[in-house]
Amino acid sequence: MQKRSQETRSNILQAALALFANTGYDAASVAEICQAAGVSKGAFYHHFPSKHAVFMEILQNWLALLEQQMVATLQEAQDVPHALLHMADLMQHIFEQASGKMPMFLEFWAQASRDPEVWQVVIAPYQHYQQFFEALVQRGMAEGTLEAHNSQVAAQSVTALALGLLLQGILAPTQADWSTLPKQSIQILLQGLAKK
Amino acid sequence: MQKRSQETRSNILQAALALFANTGYDAASVAEICQAAGVSKGAFYHHFPSKHAVFMEILQNWLALLEQQMVATLQEAQDVPHALLHMADLMQHIFEQASGKMPMFLEFWAQASRDPEVWQVVIAPYQHYQQFFEALVQRGMAEGTLEAHNSQVAAQSVTALALGLLLQGILAPTQADWSTLPKQSIQILLQGLAKK
DNA sequence: AGAATCATACCGACCGGTCGGTATTTTAGG
DNA sequence: CCTAAAATACCGACCGGTCGGTATGATTCT
Incomplete structure (x- = not known):
């Protein structure tokens, strides 16, 4: 057995x-x-083989789960603004299910910033998401729902907002309603991107 | 001597x-x-007295410097949107002067999330800035330059954007123009907050 | 049996912190 | 102003303990 x-x-x-x-x-x-x-x-x-190997496996499991959830979230979106709001939903979901384990994200980030091996594992999905958001913004501009913007800047802003909320959630988990804040934040950013 | x-x-x-x-x-x-x-x-x-004491002193020096720069930046702002853009400038400045030492920020954050002593030192300024941004947004709504919003959500979004850009700067310092991106990002968020 | 899985005892390296003693600077008396 | 004593700043060998990792034997499954 x-x-x-x-x-x-x-x-x-x-x-x-x-x-x-x-x-x-x-x-x-x-x-x-x-x-x-x-x-x-x-x-x-x-x-x-080592403690480090355990860390790497946890990291890769986490990245795989993220990827999977992201793709799933994507497929139920037609409109670009709605796609972004779906992302916000996903974020809230991640917040809820990761109770207490969110500081692990900091661990991933810190190691990635120091260990080249970890960095390479992390940077690929990061760029992947970045490009995905960029394409999303471009699609929005093409379909006329988004104002003309530098799509790279817009994509980085979306990512930054998500990362920043995560960081705040780690440090001050009781200081805000993390079940609704991501959506509201994205909505504000979206208003800055949207066509009026 | x-x-x-x-x-x-x-x-x-x-x-x-x-x-x-x-x-x-x-x-x-x-x-x-x-x-x-x-x-x-x-x-x-x-x-x-200990290695930890050195860490704490570095942390407090850092917080003091941040506070000082923030206050200084503040004093040269009349309009609320302009005040936020000044903040973006400040951020760019911090990025430039902190060459190579930015991962230290991760160290601060990670320790604060675990060690209650560190947490207490960090959380006070954090709340302080948060409240400051909140007041700023409320002032903007009062003076008619900002659209009506939940000021707490708006403040947290601003903070999140700043923190997220910092995180990205640590992981991928060569993947974007970090001397202009903060300002552009804040501008997008500002468009979402501003009155049309 | 024999291969995969698990337990225990153990190793050498390293770490934060201590301590007895030495160099340097400041202070005080003449 | 000079000098001796007192205080401060510094040195580096050393300690108890912990850590990641290994070696080897016991168990368990096929």
């Missing part, structure tokens, strides 16, 4: 995710992860 | 800042900091 093996693997990943988010990558020791996962160190190093 | 002492202190702070930004707080060892500062470990612990 390889079921147990899979469960062990999954337990390790889950425990590592929680600890990385709560205490940070460095502070979370392998021993702690093993204890939280109910697994021995031997099992840990049987399934993963 | 206490000049030597002050220089040692300053060297330690400078070296610590660079190393924290480049490799992160945990990865930067006290020994490394001392070597980079050209100072012995004894000197380090003569001037600071």
Whole structure:
């Protein structure tokens, strides 16, 4: 039966995710992860070559999930302004499901800014999303729903707004209604982009 | 003469800042900091009670500088839209002067999200700025330059945009013109807030 | 049996912090 | 103004402890 093996693997990943988010990558020791996962160190190093490898797998799972949700959200959008609002919905959804694990995002970002290996894994999807938003804005301008703008600037502004809200949500999770704020923010930005 | 002492202190702070930004707080060892500062470990612990204390002092210096620049920027603004654009200018200025040390911001944020002591130091100015932006938006609505909006949402959007641009600047410093992008982004958001 | 999976004991490197002692600067008495 | 004592600034070897990772033996499945 390889079921147990899979469960062990999954337990390790889950425990590592929680600890990385709560205490940070460095502070979370392998021993702690093993204890939280109910697994021995031997099992840990049987399934993963290093602590860093666990981090990378969590990162890639996260990116894959993001990609998947993004594509899904996309497919139910005709109008460009509505597509952006759908994105805001997606964001709210991410906020809700990532309870307590959002600081992990900071960990990803910090490591990406230092470790070239992590950077390469992160930068590709980042550019991908960026280009996607750019195309979206261009489509909006073509279909006449958006005012003429530098589409790159517009795309970066959208991304920045999303990232900034995420950051604020990490630091001050009780200071705003994070279930409605993303949508309202995007709406303001949209009014700046939209044709009147 | 206490000049030597002050220089040692300053060297330690400078070296610590660079190393924290480049490799992160945990990865930067006290020994490394001392070597980079050209100072012995004894000197380090003569001037600071702990590594953490050095971090806190850097953080507070940073917050003080931010506050000071913000107040200065403020005083030369009459119109609310212009005040926001001045803020964008300030941001560009911060980007330029913080060459290479911007990842330190991530370090601040990450630690604040975990260590209650750091959090308390960070959250006060954060709320302060937030309230300031809120007041600014309300003033704009009163003076008739801004459309009616939930001022809290508007303030959080402005902050989010700034934070998000900062994050992007850290990860992809070569992918955009960071000397003009803040202003352009704020302008778009402003169009969403402004009265037509 | 034998391969995959897991447990335990252990290793060497490194880290933050301490400490006894030394150099340098400031202070005070003559 | 000179000097000796007191205070401050600095040095670097060292310590207890933790960490990521390994080696090796026990278990469990096929």
